[in-house]
Amino acid sequence: MLAALAAVVILVSTAIFIGLGGDDGGTDPRAQGARGSAAPASAGAWVGTWSTSAAAAEPRTLRGLSGMSVRNVVHTSIGGTSARIQLSNFFSSRPLTITHASLALAAAPSNPTAAAGTMRRLTFNNRTWVTIPPGKAATSDPVRLAVPDSADLLVTTYTPQASGSVTYHPHARQTSYLARGDRTEDTAGAAYTQQSPYWRYLTGVDVWSKQAEGAVAVLGDSITDGITSTAGANHRWTDFLAERLRSEPGAPRFGVLNQGISGNRVLSDGTQFPPNNPSGLSRFDRDVLSRTGVKAVVIELGVNDILRIPHQTDPDRIVWGLKRLTEQAHARGLRVIGATLTPFYGHRGYTPQLDAVREQVNAQIRAGRVFDEVVDFDKALRDPISPLRLRPMFDSGDHLHPSDNGYRAMARALDLDHLRGRTAAEL
Template sequence: MSRRPWFAHGRRTAGVVGALVVALCAPATLSSAATTPLARTPSHQVVTWGASADRMGTAVADHSYRLVVRTSVGGGSPRIRLSNAFGDHPVTFDSVYAGQQKDGAQLLPGSNRRITFGGGQSVTVAPGATVYSDPLTGSLAAQSDLVVSLHVVAAEGPATGHGMAMQTSYAAGGDHAGEEGAGSWNERIGSWFYLDAVSVETGADTGAVVTLGDSITDGWQSSTDTNRRWPDYLSRRLQGASGIGIKGVANEGISGNKVLADGAGQSALNRLQRDVLSQPGIRTVFLFEGINDIKAHSGVTVDDMIAGYRQIIDRAHAAGVCVVGGTVLPFKGWSEFDPASEAVRQGVNSFIRNGGALDAVTDFDKLLRSPYDQERLLPVFDGGDHLHPNDKGMQAMADSVDLTSLRCTR
């Protein structure tokens, strides 16, 4: 069976999707809490999009979601990963499709293709589990708008998803996943449900960077529906760079997230394996997190933060993954700022810059701080709340990353 292009010409050009690869097994029901591939393992799969899983309120049965996501690296044999990481009951999907966005919930005619799981149209994901789909034949272009539509036929208890997408997706009652038109999709939503990763098959020399962070990485204060989070800008730089083996980018930021303590999502320590190290093709984790621990007035010390960072670094290194660190941004003017928290931030940044534990460092603090008051963001980069950068700040952050630092020798 020859491979034919699917999204090979980007977002606005209709492509042709090849037939599905059909596995020689019956529809599967997952019982393991581990990430479980149901189809063949590709020779070299790399994550092209990711979003951290979190608890999303009560699951809704007989409901469809049309989820718009932006790819990073292009490649063949696309696969999706569905997550029930926070569910306490099984969730069953009986209709899952992938297509190409034309406008809003409207898909390009002929682009919507059914996704199978173990050769079958239906899959049940156990509580705590994730599942990979079978691969689609054809290729998925870099920097394209992939639309995954799925119907949840049976679900109860907590839903799993990603709350702050900074991207408009759509929902509807009943099963509309196979429809290419927008008529049934009467709910606009700002979250992703159940989908937590997309990967593609690439050459063996291509890898991915996974950004582990909080609301700044998640994209708060960047412009919605424009892909202006700093990892998006980084992805565009990587696609255009020659001689850089890192092409995939997965954004694993969660608004309000902490390094040490659960709260807004599981802590970075507790979600490291699922959200970061499990991603196919990962070569590097970009660790940029800590402000929520520091500003919480919880008594967290510099030593506490260093111990948390060292655990992340050691676990990544044990998995053969490089770790690049970003210094914590200033936040004077934010309501929780005080001299004690600032002192912890300065101590943390000293470790990041000079501790020698990281494979490389990007000094976001030095880049974005005001030269007149180094405890504040420079106004031109301030999104307005004195904590989150705006679009210009996001781009400046991505532009400051030394691309060659994203691949070390391990």
Template sequence: MKRLLLLTGWLLGLASVLASEPTGRWVATWATSQQLTEKGNLPPEPGFTEATVRQKLRVSIGGEKLRVRFSNEFGNSPLTIEAAHVALAEGFADAKIQPGSSRALTFRGAASVTLHSGATVISDPVDLALAPMADVAITTVTKASPSDVTGHPGSRTTSYFAYGGAAPDAADLPEAKRTDHWYFMCSLDVWTRRPAAAVAILGDSITDGRGSTTNGNDRWPDILSQRLRANPATADVAVLNHGVGGGRVLRDGLGISALRRFDRDIIAQPGVKWLIILEGVNDLGTSSPETVAATAQELISAYDQMITRAHDHGIKVYGATIMPLGGFKNYDTPEREAARQTVNAWIRRSGRFDAVIDFDAVARDPANPARLSAATDGGDHLHLSAPGYKVIAESIDLGLFTR
């Protein structure tokens, strides 16, 4: 009897503790894929030496509090962040933040953190409520950085570099140097009590937004995010843009291959429920006419593997067809067009994807299906214009993201 009473008391105590715990979860609301920054995409001199760096981004869903993840994945030596702050941004035209909104980021309570080569770190939670589609500024202070810098060159967003001891919570950095790249920061998560989840997008420069407007947030994932926010049934679906300029599925390009970064960019992101794959045109375009048919079969096998890996984690996978490459530099050959048709036929008809998003059908010229239409072509016959990105984003059925 005594044991029974003790067990009953323990269970009642546990129930009381569980009842007092806040219900909610962490969900990524913004993310970008990390790459080794090429020399031409490094910041202006003196770079990260005694630098206060303010970088801006737009989240998708909101939340009660947040945390930020930084990466030194490609660094050849440790990176020390001396201080870091997060704040609500005053748009993207300059380095201004909203007065009184800056909060210090900590790491196990410490103001600074050192990331060894290859490492990432997640900040402690910060009590800063974010509204959906909020503009956020992340400011870091560094004394130096590795010579091999981890970042995301295709940010299409301006970052601000100030020197002379500028404080990370300064309302503005008026004398800052500017560069249109992101460095070291790779994701921002929100804590929410709402039934939120995320769709991650695995892609190349078309998803990364080449041809979109710098600081305009008009890449096709941005337009999708706006549409999801405006629809009550999908308002809590976050959008994570994992596009990499020049990216390929099978082999490394300007960034590591989609197969290599799959776990990092998809599986490891908190709250991912859906995955869109729009990648493969660079695999076809960089294969020779003699080998591109074999590359098409390799791509199909790679898609099949990614579907299996995602399904193992309860993630639905939507296949987006590869859009036309006709007229683009050296990509345009009959053999590559035939390979594109082979891959797209498999995406549409194999039944392996949970659904198909047929961007090819939306973006192509009806009179010349091997080429982009005038309404979508960004001018180089491969990348889309800002209006073109809007066209493909508006073609997506939002019902794919309801539970």
């Protein structure tokens, strides 16, 4: 009988661990802030300061990155007094065991060296390790750390064993680093000799803030991903938006969460299993609605539905998908600012017929039939007299992705009052 009772205790303890530490998918992120001895006792709230969307399984990583330390470099939008992270194993068919994880401020932008006195060892449900089942995510316990606005963080993980395909975000526009062996809490960056243009495993960073009013989550494609912005400079249009929210008088004190995936569509997933590049409709709950402290949503999607094969040539189908996203946000009491589809004249996939589909979608967006508010990115990137047009808005060669100045113009086109907008009851 005693042996049977002991077995029950072990099973219950394991279930609690998986529910709280190993799988973040079905829990309220605000409740997680109460866990762990490091949770702040004073007034405040958890809010997302940085995030990215898990896009696919990294090619040629069927055995994972065993025996390697992965040091991701990410840039905050808003600061706080404590922090926690989210790790994801969405695209692997095998459990991912992280035996060592840490968080620190970078000593210099895009640098793998930690600032003195900022290295923190991370735990998961008070354990120094976590096993994340396939298709799931895990959130760390909070650690006390003064996180500034607009600062680079170092999030490092180590896994000792083969774990299956690596869940990653390929177009980071930021250099991260790898080192052989467990160098997770190295403050010096000397061991991190291998550079990487990817973010691996890491999909979110939250901070505890007394000043933040919430976060705005941006669902988008490569234009939101910022794949032609200057690497390491944080010049995506969402970075320029975060700058406005920090500096403009009267602006809402929001974190900015970039949920862009290059090539993303409203309606269609990628072709692999599990689907790489999941559609806006299929990932909306995971990447937007479940993010910490989200108060408003911006949607910039639809161009790839038209441009990518098979071409979606029915504008009403694209509008239908955008409306479904808006309805899902409304069900959570969130308001939605929707972007017009940007121009692609000169792109290799351009045809007058496809551009006519884009214009028809934009006509319905501008008429107020899709979103609560509209930001006219199409106009922002066409305006020839913009004072910000110091060089062409498009300089990537394919006339689809903006230059840094184009991204800045997009951020300035957003009316910040729309982020506060109407109440959930009015919606």
